[in-house]
Amino acid sequence: MDYFDRFAVPHPSPAIYASMVAIGLTMIAVVAGITYFKKWGYLWREWLTTVDHKRIGIMYILAALLMLFRGGVDALMMRAQTAIPDNGLLDGQHYNEVFTTHGVVMILFMAMPFIIGLMNIVTPLQVGARDVAFPRLNAVSFWLFFMGAMLFNISFVVGGSPDAGWTSYFPLAGNDFSESVGSNYYAISLQIAGIGTLMTGINFIVTILKMRAPGMTLMKMPMFTWSILITNFIIVFAFPVLTVALALMTMDRLFGTQFFTMANGGSDMLWANLFWVWGHPEVYIVILPAFGIYSEIISTFARRNLYGYNSMVISMVAISTLSFIVWAHHFYTMGHGAMVNGIFSITTMAIAVPTGVKIFNWLFTLWKGKIVFTVPMLYSLAFIPIFTLGGVTGVMLAMASADYQYHNTMFLVAHFHYVLIPGTVFAVLAGFTYWWPKMFGFMLSEKIGKWSFWFIIIGFNVTFFPMFITGLDGQARRMYTYSESTGYGPLNMLSFVGAIGLAIGFALIVYNIYWSTRYASRNISNDPWDARSLEWATHTPIPEYNFAVVPTVDSTEAFWDSKKKGFKLFGGKVEKIHMPNNSGVPFIMSCIFFVWGFALVFSMWIIAIIATIGIFACMIHRSFEKDHGRYISVEEIEETENKLRGAK
């Protein structure tokens, strides 16, 4: 093949050319804009080199929102293609690329980073810390995720997209059946982003275990922090499996090993097992933080403490443990017999018990409360019935004998969207609206927020409910077309209409951000929602050092108690504060990772070797570097504090 030919997309279409042009123009516009406004210095100093957990969190969320729209456009394309029978909008190959990208982007580059973004912003504040345990590692994590996402996204215009599903089952994803570089992109970009995630896991476990405010014992931590702690334990146990699986996959695809092929002792079942040993815990990685977010929001807006705190914690621990022993429910039909399937059915259904405990606890948090229907609360309340539907259909799927009929059908697609969307998307939207004033110092419009809420809720149900029915009527998932005689037409059309409703809802969120940025009042208090946990105890906007004085805590709701019972949060006096210095190395190293990944995708060994050396050079540089951070003096702190207090 000619050197340049391999960068060409194997199945070009007008959409791809249009995207190439759009990407090119956007890049030119961005570069020109930054140059014109002379913002390169600002961008470098304040954002690209930052180690501040709040800024890193904001960058995570920004990237996640972008990816939500990328994945959303894919979703619309799929629904448009299947809206009518025998539609010719997309061909089979293109549809396969679209749903593969959609799945990967939504789970790994939207849901995860959105959650990690919120946890970056909120967790240190909630535990009363000044930063995360390893601020610089945190920057590395973010940039690795970002570069992984970028690498995955350019597959659309350079060399070809992955097309074997987000599960990339072998042998389909092997060289024999997937010749383009698409699956190389999958293996390598997920690897880069995954390493970042693993480091985040370690970072936040240490942060939560070691940096809590005095008096905050484990059983006094806010529920969101609890959910984050447990999530990060799952990350640390699950992600190494993905790392290994992807490494084997890379070797199969690039170096001709045969771990997952059928010849020479390889086994396609090994891939399925490794994938789901990571994959099932992964869905809890994106759902448990949502449980934390909802717990905070429901108790804030029911104006009551969380019901059954202890059982909430215990149930999350139980869910996280169980999540590791259910993976085979994804392939009951692989032929491991009634005994194995029976065992996995039971472990899977067992998860319903702790999940039920949580649902009832949330319901009883509303009991005797005084419910205010703000936008974050609306999402949280909508979550309860919708997630219940998702959960009960999950129990139905868990029953092996019946799953032989649901497996790989639209019923499954409906189920997992009924858990993932209320469980993750509503949660991050709720959390994002809830914590927005902390991040930016003004509120998002409640009115526009409610409009987008209703579009999203109704659109969601109209999109996904019909899939339960077409699934039971024999419509398999991942089918890009079907014939008129199947009778699936009308319900698929209904789904498409719902998807448009959803799209309008998401577009309204962007409009809301635009509108509120321009017009919303900047004159808000530090605690605009009358909330209960420590992140609301500091100023809005939050100073770099979070708390001038480290708070002391003596209950699960110390901030609430300080407001209602006069408990003194900030007893100590102001002292100089140690903060880490910004560093360009995380960004630079991640850029080299990007080059490394790109070179590997196309088997350009020389570049790959040079990049590998570059990566090690960055690490060596770090280990010889003497950077002990800096101190913020007492005067400087007092000045900042006075200014922030004066603003109110």
Added chain:
Amino acid sequence: MKIKWALLTILFTIATVLTGCDNPLMVLDPKGPVAATQADVIMISIWTMSFVVLVVMVLYIFMIMKYRASKQRDDYEPPHIEGSKVLEIIWVAIPILIVAFLSVVTVKTTNEVEATPKGYGDQEPLVIYASSSNWKWHFSYPEEDIETVNYLFIPTNRPIEFKLYSFGPISSFWIPQLGGQKYAMSDMVNTLHLAADVPGEYMGRNSNFSGSGFAQQTFNVNALSAKEYDKWVDEIKATAKPITEEKFNELLKPGHVGQSTYTGTHLEFSPAPEGENAGHDHGSSDTEENDSKDTHEEHSEHSNMNHDH
């Protein structure tokens, strides 16, 4: 809230009217004992789960209606309530009972659908090898010594034992009205037991994504009475050409082909990946060539624990 539920109800009604009335949903319209068992399990789980949903919804609506701020005095201060042992025990115990009940149902029925179909135990099953290649289905009838491509004729009232494997990516063999699916993989043979009670034409397809031609990887299933089935077999034997290795290799090439019929089966020159050294390595170091029947038995034991011949 009210608007939402009204809309949901409307949606649900439309959806059921659209599909439910004139022709029942395929999975819930079984034409054989396996699919019937599965439809029963599905209905049992739907009813059980409706109870759960109902309880949650009643509590939910009650809480939201009763404790909204707009319904309360301005100076009302919600109390601090830690939780309640009694209530928490109730909502742990009842779900455990429900899960236990569903577990019993699952284990029992899973054993059932993995074995020779109910009521057919005394009959010798008809063995059909069903193999997939991009993006076709090949059906070999060793007993009759014939082979079909992309369509399947079976006798009613006789247990059928499908031997599933693949010449390419993982595929899933599925005839919704006769019973749930199982994977066809390249390195092992899976066994799927089905039977048809009612003569008729049914839809069969590959339901596991296998590349760009996957959507059209379907096959027709024709269930005939024993007499008609025998007549069909005789007809094929009289009219069809033998399958040659050459012809078969041509069929294996990726792409779609129509239906066709042959005498003989491809098992003679391209045997199914059964037995000891069939790619799917169980770690046995036994290199001795076993009688193929024995190894086959052994393999089925392994992959299908509750399967009795």
